[in-house]
Amino acid sequence: MTSQTTPAVTLEQIRRAPKALLHDHLDGGLRPGTIVELARETGYDGLPETEPDKLGTWFREAADSGSLERYLETFSHTCAVMQTRDALVRVAAECAEDLAEDGVVYAEIRYAPEQHLEGGLTLEQVVEAVDEGFREGERRARENGHRIRVGALLTAMRHAARALEIAELANRYRDHGVVGFDIAGAEAGYPPTRHLDAFEYLKRENNHFTIHAGEAFGLPSIWQALQWCGADRLGHGVRIIDDIEVADDGTVQLGRLASYVRDKRIPLELCPTSNLQTGAADSYAGHPIGLLRKLHFRATVNTDNRLMSGTSMSREFKELVDTFGYTLDDMQWFTVNAMKSAFIPFDERLAMINDVIKPGYAELKSEWLFRQTAAGGDLAESSA
Numbered sequence: 001m002t003s004q005t006t007p008a009v010t011l012e013q014i015r016r017a018p019k020a021l022l023h024d025h026l027d028g029g030l031r032p033g034t035i036v037e038l039a040r041e042t043g044y045d046g047l048p049e050t051e052p053d054k055l056g057t058w059f060r061e062a063a064d065s066g067s068l069e070r071y072l073e074t075f076s077h078t079c080a081v082m083q084t085r086d087a088l089v090r091v092a093a094e095c096a097e098d099l100a101e102d103g104v105v106y107a108e109i110r111y112a113p114e115q116h117l118e119g120g121l122t123l124e125q126v127v128e129a130v131d132e133g134f135r136e137g138e139r140r141a142r143e144n145g146h147r148i149r150v151g152a153l154l155t156a157m158r159h160a161a162r163a164l165e166i167a168e169l170a171n172r173y174r175d176h177g178v179v180g181f182d183i184a185g186a187e188a189g190y191p192p193t194r195h196l197d198a199f200e201y202l203k204r205e206n207n208h209f210t211i212h213a214g215e216a217f218g219l220p221s222i223w224q225a226l227q228w229c230g231a232d233r234l235g236h237g238v239r240i241i242d243d244i245e246v247a248d249d250g251t252v253q254l255g256r257l258a259s260y261v262r263d264k265r266i267p268l269e270l271c272p273t274s275n276l277q278t279g280a281a282d283s284y285a286g287h288p289i290g291l292l293r294k295l296h297f298r299a300t301v302n303t304d305n306r307l308m309s310g311t312s313m314s315r316e317f318k319e320l321v322d323t324f325g326y327t328l329d330d331m332q333w334f335t336v337n338a339m340k341s342a343f344i345p346f347d348e349r350l351a352m353i354n355d356v357i358k359p360g361y362a363e364l365k366s367e368w369l370f371r372q373t374a375a376g377g378d379l380a381e382s383s384a
């Protein structure tokens with residue numbers, strides 16, 4: 001079936017469709033009610049609101065500043081309540097549950113262990129608590145009839161100097177729920193090459209990493225992440241659009257870097273709503289994802305921070321469906337792109353694509369076909 005013949009997708013179909021998520025921060029996806037409860041339990045009195053709905057609104061509005069630096073300030077509140085083992089287990093379990101409930105079947109969730117040491121936990125205890133939470137969330141999801149697999153990416157903060165230590169931690173836990181490494185935080189002034197030792201170490205270990213690049217800062221950051229650091233994927237990478245020229249007659253010219261990214265099938269972890277909040281894009285219609293999809297970059301759809309953006313995978317897809325008229329075929333394309341780009345072994349990625357993703361979309365499409373046939377039958381009868 002071609003994308004011309006498939007119908008507009010409903011929110012209900014989007015929710016049921018299997019989705020794969022590569023870029024989502026654990027400390028950016030807490031339930032507002034959980035933050036309030038954990039703050040009470042742990043004695044954190046710095047929350048700007050203590051009523052869950054109001055707190056959720058506060059996060060969305062505070063993050064909606066047009067600046068990545070101000071957006072990042074909101075994480076001080078979520079990290080403040082994620083300093084004990086029990087809190088980390090709970091937040092991770094709820095994360096997996098919430099994603100599964102939204103139809104996500106595969107997720108790589110990232111967080112920075114170095115930001116969870118204030119209560120006396122060691123880096124290892126942080127990783128083990130989060131892993132325990134993910135497994136618990138997977139189990140609860142299964143009980144509720146959902147299947148999800150969650151892996152962790154360990155993030156090092158780019159303004160700090162612990163990247164090698166965190167990379168070594170990621171490598172130690174690679175067979176215990178950790179599937180890769182990342183660097184995050186303010187981009188301007190903190191180029192990825194500051195952490196070259198960590199990336200070189202991971203390459204020597206045949207390990208995987210992605211780098212937040214090309215979000216608040218443009219092409220030089222993407223170029224460094226790929227050509228100096230050797231990133232497997234780009235966290236955001238949305239500014240690759242600055243190396244693509246579209247002439248008035250519609251012809252498209254790719255610069256050397258954009259060509260490289262497309263030719264090498266470098267995955268772009270695009271996060272549309274987050275980009276609107278930090279000023280990396282000014283509207284869904286103007287978001288580069290439309291052109292990047294048309295040009296067959298390896299584009300993927302992601303949430304970044306569900307709390308700060310008031311979003312979910314379904315909401316991201318709904319905005320794209322409404323804006324670009326995407327069909328189930330387009331959704332499947334983005335989802336297969338994400339699954340191909342995941343950091344788990346090839347055979348496991350292939351099994352997810354062939355046994356979960358493709359059958360899930362086939363079922364949704366066949367339901368639509370049968371509904372059409374039924375409607376056609378009724379129409380024929382009533383006009384006879």
Ligand SMILES: O=c1[nH]cnc2c1ncn2[C@H]1C[C@H](O)[C@@H](CO)O1
Pocket residue numbers: 025026027028068072075079110111112115155184185186212215274304305
């Ligand atoms: O979109 C982002 N860009 C850069 N850094 C980010 C983004 N979203 C979250 N972070 C930071 C704040 C978190 O505390 C940290 C680890 O998840 O990663």
Ligand SMILES: [Zn+2]
Pocket residue numbers: 023025184212235304
């Ligand atoms: Zn991010």
